[in-house]
Amino acid sequence: MRSTLILPFLILLNMIAVSPARAQTFGPDVLVDTSTVARWGLRYADIALDSDSNVGVTWISLAPDNDIVNFAKSNDVGQSWQKTVVCASPLQHWGDTRDCPALAFDPQDNPWVVWQYYIWESIKEAFIHISQSLDGGLHFESSHIIGFAGWDATQRQTLAIDENGTVYTPSLVWPGLHCIVLYGGDYSQRYETLVEPPSLRSGWFPDFKAVGRDTLYVVFRADSSDYSQPDLLYFSQSTDAGTTFAEPILVSEAPLMGHYGVMDPAITVDELNTIYVVWSDDRTGDRDIYLAKSFNGGVSFSEEVRVNQITGQSHLRPKIAYHRLYGLFVLYQVGIDSSDIFIARSVDGGTSFGERISPVDSISQSYKQAVGGIAIDDSGRLYIAFIDNRLGEYNLFVTSATISPTEVEENERDRPLPDNFWLSQNYPNPFNAQTTIEYSLPAESFVTLNIYNTLGEKVRTLIKASVPHGRHQVVWDGKNGAGDLVSSGVYFSKLETPNASAVKKLLLLR
Incomplete structure (x- = not known):
C-alpha cells in the first residue's frame, strides 16, 4: 500500500470560543488530504485515538469509477497527517460502492479499518471487508471479507476492539443483527453470534463499545417481529467475548407511544460503568437528540x-465521547441538505447540557458540514472529524480544542465513588495461571467472594470481610482452599453482600 506525507493545509486561523467562561478555542480546521475528494455524509468517515493519544481517521474518497478507503494518522495533535491507502482495488460492477468505514486501534496501537461493499447491479447485497495494519498504519494488509451485511445492511458499520485484542463488528443477516468476532484479532478464530432474539427484526444502526476484556456493549434499533412496535431502541451486552448476548432491553419507552423514527444511536461508558446512549428521533415533529444512561x-x-x-430544527447523527476529567460531549448535525455541526457538553454526567457551539472556523460555517467522529484524549484535547464543501468539493477536515477539567472533577481526589453494585467479568478469560476479578460497592459492606465449580461446590473463598465502598479487585491463582491447583474447566465467581449478589462464569485452561 502506498503512503504519502500530507503537509498541513491550514484554511484559516480564526478561533471559535467553546465557552466564554473557559476561553477554550477550536481550530484551525486542518485539511487531512489535499489529493482526494471525500464522499458526502455521516457514514463515510471515522476517528479514533491510540494509547499514546495519536489520532487516526478513516474515510472514503472518490476516484474515477472507484471508491477508495483511506487512513491517516497524526502524531502532532492533528496539525499534519500521513495518509495510507487501505483499499483501492477496482470496483467489480458499475454502481458498486464502498461505504461506512469505521476505525479502531488494537492494544499494540495498530489500526483496523472495516467497511461495507455494496453490489448494486446484480445481487444487490453488501459484504463486510476488514483490513489491519501491522506497523502502526504505514501499510495495510489485503482486506478480508468477514461477513454479510444484507440488502439494507446495518445502515452503519462500527468497530470495537477489547483489551485482549478481540475484534467486534456487526452484521445484518437473517434472522437479525449478528456480532462478528475475531477472537484475539485472529482471522482463524472467527465466529458469529446472533444479538437480537427472534421476537425482533432489523437491527439497524448498531453501535459497539468494548469494555475491558471480553465485555461488549451493543445498542441498536429494531422492530418487533410483527411490526406492531417499530423503531425501538435496544441495549444488549456480552461478557464472554461475543459468545452469547443478554436479552435486549428497551433503552427508551418513548417510541412505544408512536413511530418516532429512532436513528443513529451511539454508546459510551465511564469508569464507574455508567452507560450513556444518545440517539435522534422525531417525537416532536422535528428531530431532536436524546440521551439516556x-x-x-x-x-x-x-x-x-x-x-x-x-428546537424546531432537524438534529441528526449524534456521536458521543466521555472522559472522567472533562465530561461528556455530543457531536451532532443540524439539517441534511444544508447542514452544520455542533457540540454540546455536559459536566454533570449527562443530567444537563450547555449551549451548543460550532467547532468550525467562523468564516466557513456557512458551508455544508457532515459529522465524521469525535474523540478526547487524557490531556483534554477534543478532536472533531467532519466533511465540508468549502473548497467546492467535499473534503475531510479535523479540528481540535483543549478542554479544561470540569469543576466537579478538577481534582481527581474529589471524583465521586461508585453508586452501584457490580461484578466485572474476570480478565483474562479464558486463563491458565491467574485471573483478576473487579467489583464495585456503593457503600461499605460485609462481602464474600467465592469460587464455585459446576456442581455448586465451593472451591475457594477469596474475600470474607468488611470492605469499604468503591472499586476493588482480587486475583485468583487457580488454586483451591487447600492450595492445590484445580483442573481445567468452567468455574463461577459469586460476589455477595447483605443486599445484593452477582455471578460470573470463568474458564480455566491448563
Whole structure:
C-alpha cells in the first residue's frame, strides 16, 4: 500500500470560543488530504485515538469509477497527517460502492479499518471487508471479507476492539443483527453470534463499545417481529467475548407511544460503568437528540434528556465521547441538505447540557458540514472529524480544542465513588495461571467472594470481610482452599453482600 506525507493545509486561523467562561478555542480546521475528494455524509468517515493519544481517521474518497478507503494518522495533535491507502482495488460492477468505514486501534496501537461493499447491479447485497495494519498504519494488509451485511445492511458499520485484542463488528443477516468476532484479532478464530432474539427484526444502526476484556456493549434499533412496535431502541451486552448476548432491553419507552423514527444511536461508558446512549428521533415533529444512561450495568435506563436546547430544527447523527476529567460531549448535525455541526457538553454526567457551539472556523460555517467522529484524549484535547464543501468539493477536515477539567472533577481526589453494585467479568478469560476479578460497592459492606465449580461446590473463598465502598479487585491463582491447583474447566465467581449478589462464569485452561 502506498503512503504519502500530507503537509498541513491550514484554511484559516480564526478561533471559535467553546465557552466564554473557559476561553477554550477550536481550530484551525486542518485539511487531512489535499489529493482526494471525500464522499458526502455521516457514514463515510471515522476517528479514533491510540494509547499514546495519536489520532487516526478513516474515510472514503472518490476516484474515477472507484471508491477508495483511506487512513491517516497524526502524531502532532492533528496539525499534519500521513495518509495510507487501505483499499483501492477496482470496483467489480458499475454502481458498486464502498461505504461506512469505521476505525479502531488494537492494544499494540495498530489500526483496523472495516467497511461495507455494496453490489448494486446484480445481487444487490453488501459484504463486510476488514483490513489491519501491522506497523502502526504505514501499510495495510489485503482486506478480508468477514461477513454479510444484507440488502439494507446495518445502515452503519462500527468497530470495537477489547483489551485482549478481540475484534467486534456487526452484521445484518437473517434472522437479525449478528456480532462478528475475531477472537484475539485472529482471522482463524472467527465466529458469529446472533444479538437480537427472534421476537425482533432489523437491527439497524448498531453501535459497539468494548469494555475491558471480553465485555461488549451493543445498542441498536429494531422492530418487533410483527411490526406492531417499530423503531425501538435496544441495549444488549456480552461478557464472554461475543459468545452469547443478554436479552435486549428497551433503552427508551418513548417510541412505544408512536413511530418516532429512532436513528443513529451511539454508546459510551465511564469508569464507574455508567452507560450513556444518545440517539435522534422525531417525537416532536422535528428531530431532536436524546440521551439516556444506565447506572446498573445496562439492567435499566434512566428517563431520557434532550441534548439540544434549540428546537424546531432537524438534529441528526449524534456521536458521543466521555472522559472522567472533562465530561461528556455530543457531536451532532443540524439539517441534511444544508447542514452544520455542533457540540454540546455536559459536566454533570449527562443530567444537563450547555449551549451548543460550532467547532468550525467562523468564516466557513456557512458551508455544508457532515459529522465524521469525535474523540478526547487524557490531556483534554477534543478532536472533531467532519466533511465540508468549502473548497467546492467535499473534503475531510479535523479540528481540535483543549478542554479544561470540569469543576466537579478538577481534582481527581474529589471524583465521586461508585453508586452501584457490580461484578466485572474476570480478565483474562479464558486463563491458565491467574485471573483478576473487579467489583464495585456503593457503600461499605460485609462481602464474600467465592469460587464455585459446576456442581455448586465451593472451591475457594477469596474475600470474607468488611470492605469499604468503591472499586476493588482480587486475583485468583487457580488454586483451591487447600492450595492445590484445580483442573481445567468452567468455574463461577459469586460476589455477595447483605443486599445484593452477582455471578460470573470463568474458564480455566491448563
